[in-house]
């Protein structure tokens with residue numbers, strides 16, 4: 317019996333990356349105490365108003381088949397939201413609704429890439445990106461994101477990696493795990509490069525509503541000069557504390573959506589009308605839940621900074637957005653996975669090893685900002701004690 321080559325390409329790129337998270341869950345199941353800072357979950361439950369909206373829609377019979385593009389009310393709401401955000405009309409024909417950013421990105425790569433295509437992206441990167449690209453048959457071409465540029469991907473670094481095989485530049489802003497937010501100038505330089513080499517620009521913007529402090533999010537769709545080559549993806553998973561609803565979308569050129577639609581229909585045969593109704597309601601209102609959450613997460617990043625920066629030679633990188641802070645442990649250990657496993661077993665604190673996010677973040681740890689302040693502070697005390705012992 318034979319399996320498709322894609323299963324070999326993806327072996328090791330799925331749950332293996334989440335070894336620490338799974339170890340933390342196993343530890344908790346065994347009745348041991350755990351402070352789990354591995355996964356970027358919202359720090360509040362899905363608002364009751366959104367659950368009510370979905371329940372009302374279900375009770376009203378919105379449980380039949382949908383269509384491949386998305387329900388009309390949601391497409392209208394998305395068109396309104398993106399038109400407001402960009403200051404120009406973004407038509408409904410530029411959206412496809414999908415079960416989360418993850419699925420939207422999967423569809424984008426299936427639509428744009430062939431075996432042998434190359435996709436340029438930053439390293440570190442979100443843990444599923446390599447799999448997303450390899451599933452399409454394309455090869456990921458990493459560009460090291462440099463701390464001296466606050467981990468913002470540089471057009472000049474991208475340019476060095478462009479070859480005949482390059483099909484797309486893949487951005488993530490705000491970025492997981494570094495929390496970097498690309499500036500309009502960064503995006504213009506990258507899009508101009510894409511234009512010069514006739515490449516697509518794909519942008520994962522799932523953390524767009526979660527900027528901290530004075531940071532300002534700019535979508536890759538902002539500059540109309542490049543809108544024929546930019547595809548942005550997002551969802552309500554983070555912004556509305558609703559990851560389990562699996563409700564996201566992509567926004568790209570109308571022609572791209574026409575090409576992608578049969579692929580989406582073949583896989584999904586439409587989405588769930590009651591979730592579409594709830595999502596339409598969610599994105600029509602101001603992102604107050606996201607802003608409050610981002611405020612709390614910024615404060616926790618400050619707690620981590622104050623508690624750990626400079627301790628035992630460690631450095632803390634504070635994010636401009638999103639749900640994570642980074643801890644540079646290179647002064648103590650070059651093996652982030654072993655350090656994280658030892659930390660978990662010794663202290664009950666679970667964090668993600670930088671190695672789960674690419675080569676460039678080896679020697680770093682990613683700490684989620686979703687535990688309350690007191691728990692975050694306690695996790696820091698345990699990390700400081702453990703690091704001090706390791707460093708000694």
Ligand SMILES: Cc1ncc(COP(=O)(O)O)c(C=O)c1O
Nearest residue numbers: 416417418442492522551553564
């Ligand atoms: C950068 C990034 N992209 C995509 C996702 C998945 O988002 P969704 O729930 O919308 O599929 C995540 C989830 O953590 C993420 O961090």
